[in-house]
Amino acid sequence: MKNYVKVSDKLLAELFPINRSITGSGNRHSLKILKKIVPLKIKSFKSGQKVFDWKIPDEWNPIEAWIKDKSGNILIDFKVNNLHLLGYSTPIHKKFFFHELKENLFYDKKKPKSIPYRTSYYKKRWGFCVTKSQYDLLKKSTDKLEVCIKTNFKKKGEMNYGELLIPGKTRGEILISTYLCHPSMANDNLSGVILTALIAKEILRKKNLKKSYRIIWVPETIGAIAYCKNNEKKLNQIKYGLVISTVGGPGRFSFKKSWDEKHFINDLAEKILKENRIKYKNVPFDIHGSDERQFSSQAFRINTVTIAKSKYYDYAQYHSSADDLTFVKSEYILKSLKIYMCLIEEIENQKIYKSEKKYCEPMLSKYGLYPEVGGEINPNIGSHSTLDIILWLIFLCDGNTSLEQIEKKIKVDRFKIRQVIKILLKKKILSEI
Ligand code: ZN
Numbered sequence: 001m002k003n004y005v006k007v008s009d010k011l012l013a014e015l016f017p018i019n020r021s022i023t024g025s026g027n028r029h030s031l032k033i034l035k036k037i038v039p040l041k042i043k044s045f046k047s048g049q050k051v052f053d054w055k056i057p058d059e060w061n062p063i064e065a066w067i068k069d070k071s072g073n074i075l076i077d078f079k080v081n082n083l084h085l086l087g088y089s090t091p092i093h094k095k096f097f098f099h100e101l102k103e104n105l106f107y108d109k110k111k112p113k114s115i116p117y118r119t120s121y122y123k124k125r126w127g128f129c130v131t132k133s134q135y136d137l138l139k140k141s142t143d144k145l146e147v148c149i150k151t152n153f154k155k156k157g158e159m160n161y162g163e164l165l166i167p168g169k170t171r172g173e174i175l176i177s178t179y180l181c182h183p184s185m186a187n188d189n190l191s192g193v194i195l196t197a198l199i200a201k202e203i204l205r206k207k208n209l210k211k212s213y214r215i216i217w218v219p220e221t222i223g224a225i226a227y228c229k230n231n232e233k234k235l236n237q238i239k240y241g242l243v244i245s246t247v248g249g250p251g252r253f254s255f256k257k258s259w260d261e262k263h264f265i266n267d268l269a270e271k272i273l274k275e276n277r278i279k280y281k282n283v284p285f286d287i288h289g290s291d292e293r294q295f296s297s298q299a300f301r302i303n304t305v306t307i308a309k310s311k312y313y314d315y316a317q318y319h320s321s322a323d324d325l326t327f328v329k330s331e332y333i334l335k336s337l338k339i340y341m342c343l344i345e346e347i348e349n350q351k352i353y354k355s356e357k358k359y360c361e362p363m364l365s366k367y368g369l370y371p372e373v374g375g376e377i378n379p380n381i382g383s384h385s386t387l388d389i390i391l392w393l394i395f396l397c398d399g400n401t402s403l404e405q406i407e408k409k410i411k412v413d414r415f416k417i418r419q420v421i422k423i424l425l426k427k428k429i430l431s432e433i
Contacts, residue, residue, distance in 0.1 A: 001202060001337070001338065001341055002201075002202070002205070004198050004201075004330070004334060004337065005330050005331070005334065007037060007198070008194055008198065008330035008333050008334065009330050011033070011034075011037070011194045011197070012186065012190065012194065012325060012328065012330065013325075014033055015030055015033060015034075015190055015193065015194070016184055016186060016190055016324075016325055017082075017184060018030050018183070018184075019062060019082040019183045019184070020180055020181055020182060020183045021060055021087050021088065021119070021181055021183065021219075022057065022060075022087075022088075022121060022159060022181045022219040022220075022221075022222050022223065023047065023056075023057065023058075023059040023060055023157060023158065023159045023160070023219070024059060024060050024061045024062075025061055026183070027159075027160045027161075027180060027181070027219070028042065028160050030180055030193070031160060031161075031162045031180070031217065034162060034193070034197050034217065035162075037197055037201060038164060038197050038200040038201055038204070039164065039204075040162040040163060040164040040197075040200070040215070040217070041162065041163050041164065042160060042161075042162055043160065043161055043162070043163055044158035044159060044160045044161070045158065045159045045161075045226045045230060046156075046157075046158055046159075047059050047154065047155060047156065047157040047158060047159065048155065048156075049226065049229075051222070051225050051226045051228075051229040051230070052225060052228075052229055054222055054225055054226075056159050056222060056226055057088070057121060057122070057159075057222070058153040058154055058155050058157055059153070059154040059157020059158055059159070060087075060088050060151060060152075060153055060154075060157075061151065061152050061154070062078065062082075062085055062089070062149075062150070062151045063150040063151065063152070064078060064079070064148065064149075064150045065077075065078035065084065065085040065089065065128070065148065065149045065150070065151070066078065066079075066147075066148055067101075067128060067138065067145050067146065067147050067148075068145065068146040068148075069141060069143065069145060069146075070141075070143040070144065070145075075134065075137060075138060075145070076128050076130055076134060076138075081115055081184065081321055082183045082184050083115040083116070083117050083129055083183060083184055083185075083320075083321050084115060084128055084129055084130065085127075085128065085129070085149065085151075086104075086106065086118050086119065086120055086125070086126060086127030086128065086129060087117075087118065087119030087120065087121065087183070088119055088120050088121045089120070089125070089126040089127060089149050089151055090124050090125060090126045090149070090151065090153075091126070091149050091150055091151050091152070092126050092147060092148070092149050093146075093147070093148045093149070093150075094146075094147055095144040095145065095146050095147070096144060096145055096147055097144055097145075098138055098139050098141055098145065101138070101145060101147065102139075104125070104126060104127040104128065104147075105127065105128055105129075105130055105135055105138065106118045106127055106128070106129045106130070107129070107130050107131060107132050107134070107135045108132075108320065109132070111316070111317075111320050111322065112131065112132030112133070113131055113132070113133075113322070114131060114317070114320035114321045114322040115129050115130060115131055115320060115321035116129050116319065116320050116321075117129070117182070117183075117185060117319040117320060117321075121222070126149050128147075131321075159219060159222070159223060159226060161180075161216060161217060161218040161219065161223055161227065162180070162216065162217035162218075163214070163215070163216050163217075164200055164213075164214075164215045164216075165212065165213070165214050165215075166200070166203050166204060166209065166212065166213045166215070167209075167212045168209035168210050168211045168212045168213070169208075169209065169210050169211075170210060170211055170212065170432060170433055171212070171237065171433065172211070172212070172237060172238075172239040172352075172399070172433035173211070173212045173213065173214045173234075173237045173238050173239065174211050174212070174213050174214070174238070174239060174240060174241055174242070174347060175214050175216070175235075175238045175240075175241030175242070175295065175302060175304065176196060176199060176200075176213055176214070176215045176216070176241060176242045176244065177215075177216050177218065177224065177241060177242070177243050177244065177291055177295065177304070178192040178193055178195070178196040178216075178217055178218075178243070178244040178245065179192065179193075179217070179218060179219060179220035179223065179224070179245070179290060179291060180193050180217045180218070180219065181219035181220050181223065182220075184321070184324075185319070185320075185321075185323040185324075186248065186323055186324050186325050186327055186328035187246050187247075187248050187249045187310055187315070187317070187318075187323050187327060187328050188245065188246050188312050188318060188319065188323055189220075189245055189246060190248075190328070191246060191247045191248025191249070191309075191328050191332075191333050191336075192244040192245045192246060192247055192248075193217060194248075194333055195244055195247045195248070195333050195336055195337055195340070196215060196217060196244050198333070198334075198337050199215070199244075199337065199340055199341065199344070200213075200215050202337070202341050202344075203215075203344065206348075209348070210348050211347060211348060214234065214237075214238065218291070220290060220291060221291070221293075221294070224291035224293075224294040224295065225294050227294075228294055228295070228297075228299075228300060232299075235295075235300050235302065238295075238300075238302050239302075239352070239399065239400070239433060240258070240263065240265045240302060240303040240304065240400075241295060241302055241303070241304040241305075242304060242305060242306070242307075242340070242343070243289075243290050243291055243292045243295070243304045243305075243306045244306070244340075245289075245290045245306060245308055245311075245312055246308045246309070246310055246311050246312045247307070247308055247309050247332075247333060247336035248309065248310070248328035248329065248330075248332045248333040248336065249309055249310020249315055249327060249328060249332060250310060250327070250329070250332060251309065251310035251311075251314065251315055252279060252280060252281060252309070252310075253273065253278050253279070253280040253281070253307060253308065253309050253336075253339070254280060254281040254282075254283050254306075254307070254308045254309075254311035254314065255269055255270065255273060255280050255281070255282055255283060255305065255306070255307050255308075256283040256284075256285065256286075256289065256292075256305060256306040256307075256308070256311075257282075257283065257284055257285050257305060258285060258292070258296070258303035258304055258305050259285045259292070259296040259301070259303060260301075260303055261284065261285060263303040263400060264350070264400070264401065264402035264404065264405055265303050265304075265305050265347075266303075266305060267402070267404065267405070268343060268346045268347065268350070268402075269305045269307060269343055271346065272339060272342045272343045272346055273307070273339065275342070276338070276339060276342060278339065280307075281311070281314075283306075283311070289306070289312075290306065290312070291304075292304045292306070303400075307336065307339055307340065307343070308336075309332055309335065309336050310327075310332075315327075350402055350403075351403060351421075351432060352399060352400075352401070352402060352403075352432065352433050353393070353397040353399070353421060353424075353425075353430045353431065353432055353433070354397055354398060354399035354430065354431055354432075354433050355393070355394045355395075355397045355398065355429065355430055356428060356429055356430065356431055357394055357429055358398075361391070361394065362394065362429060364387075364390065367427045367429065368427075369387075369390055369423070369427065369429075370387070385412070385416075386420060388410075388412075389410070389412055389416060389417060389420045390420055390423075390424065392406070392409075392410045392412075393406070393417070393420060393421065393424060393430065394424075394429065394430075396409065396410075397430055399433045403417060403418075
């Protein structure tokens, strides 16, 4: 693996100050920066498109936002920290007494020193997010405060995302997804955005790639939903995936399992964490979280795992201005990169098969596989047990079961299983995915 400290440091510094949201020029700008290091395509969905139960909102671009006192001193300024502006705020320019203003101010009692991250994507309103001391300062003002928010909503706008398909030998694809809609928070989820780019860079360096990787940087929730809606066919090609979030903090690793906890991607991830002697928190699948909620929904049921470092919900700085560049370090992102690349190596080495005879048992004698008429079966295996293995393989190879799992289930060693697989591949009864 290459040393990416400088690349990661540069990306953290360049991308951190940019105001990202579910739409807007900040997202395009961020994707353009990522494009310098990986050949992703910058794509878009149109504002107003109906995507399943949702509608892609108008494109939102903030220009300025501040609160001034009577003497014209700026007390709160979006320029200083873009978390100050409630995401998707509508425009306003008006003077208010504090008691009129306070319902539009947000601070976090539990984290008084930091600015909370708040958005209002689907209900039109405006607001400012502030620290407790800023709130108290505004509260002291007996005069009217001047509030200005300049934002625009573009009906014919777009919601951008990045996509990179790295083709390998097999048709089945592995999805790697992360979200780029959060402004100025380093762990959630700038770390994930950068790590995903580094993973892509490392995959691109691999020779003789066996699997294909579909890598996407989408706005969380609405972006993933829009992607699912506009790529239903592509999603059917996806075998399983990784959802990358919060990978750059100093805290411990966490491993969130996929919706079907028996799926082998869970075994692989745990194996890697153990081999690397990582102490990690086991997180069962849960309906909360990131875009696994969309990819694993009933229509798609893609198994995705997440390995996080200082996982979302689990660190004090989460969803606040304290999740900054003093909290996240390239060194931590690169630790996560190492784990993910070990997992990808393991994924590359997996041979997963699918039975082409899923409608009942095939007529084995037709293929010369039934012992009475056989002769094509390797006599060293013993024809009776070979028949068993053939039947088990046809029964179990569903494209979602690993050889290790099959080995455990039927208690036959892998050498024997592989011999039989060779025969079944030749007869086109099994195919590799
Ligand atoms: Zn978040």
